Amino acid sequence: MLYHVRMDVRIPPDLDPAVRDALIAREKEYSQQLQRSGKWPHIWRIAGEYANYSVLDVADHDELHQILSNLPLFPYMDIQVTALARHPSKVD
Ligand SMILES: O=C(O)C[C@H]1C=CC(=O)O1
Numbered sequence: 001m002l003y004h005v006r007m008d009v010r011i012p013p014d015l016d017p018a019v020r021d022a023l024i025a026r027e028k029e030y031s032q033q034l035q036r037s038g039k040w041p042h043i044w045r046i047a048g049e050y051a052n053y054s055v056l057d058v059a060d061h062d063e064l065h066q067i068l069s070n071l072p073l074f075p076y077m078d079i080q081v082t083a084l085a086r087h088p089s090k091v092d
Helices: 017-037 061-069
Strands: 002-009 042-045 051-057 077-084
Antiparallel strands (some): 002 077
């Protein structure tokens, strides 16, 4: 199943810079592992914002939730999910 996900990152400005940098490094490693596995086929920076649009390709809502809730930056993100269905006009 495909999901369109918007992630807005809201790291508190007073978070220790070393903790922030470590979180961001872990986030990059985690997301790149999922990209290589094919479960996270698209990630795009939203120009001018500390936010991304992503497409995740996972089995179901539960797997999506498990992946998102394990993001190292999850405690510092607002996340919006849209489930995608096949469009009837899509050409194969
Ligand atoms: O920078 C972001 O958009 C947040 C985050 C999501 C994946 C990743 O590597 O960083």
